[in-house]
Amino acid sequence: MKKTTLSLFFAFSFLQFMAQSPIGIWKTIDDETQKEKSHIQIYEEGGKLYGKIIKLLGGAKNNICEICEGKYKNKSLEGLVILKNMSSKNNAFEGGTIFDPKSNKEYKCNLQLEAKNKLKVRGFIGFSLIGRTQYWYRVE
DSSP: HHHHHHHHHHHHHHHHHHHSSEEEEEEETTTOOOOOEEEEEEEEEEEEEEEEEEOTTTTTOOOOOOOOOOGTTOSSSSSSEEEEEEETTTTTEEEEEEEETTTEEEEEEEEEEEEEEEEEEEEEESTEEEEEEEEEEEEE
16 A cells, blocks of 8 residues: 555656656647647756657658758758757756757757746847747647
């Protein structure tokens, strides 16, 4: 009985952590067409958050990163790590970068859970006032 109660406690604690964490799979929406674009898997590695494209959806126009440079040039977008080195700070995640394969540019990034299933993603140059915000939605 004690083991069952303890197991349930840890399972509930883990679910609570997941509900307050951006770790999981998120659906992105194209800014211009408003169509679903991709699924991004956010994961923790070495105390920091990272995110990679795991699935392209109907709104995605191309599966190959033709304008990317270096090791991603002409490679599949699926598997591309676009979020890097995000650290937790004051109920948000910051200090990392986000890569936009459409423009082949990397930006500073902040993440903040607006609700359990809504993630505010802010990419910017220099400081946060000059940038763009997207909302990603958790895939259940």
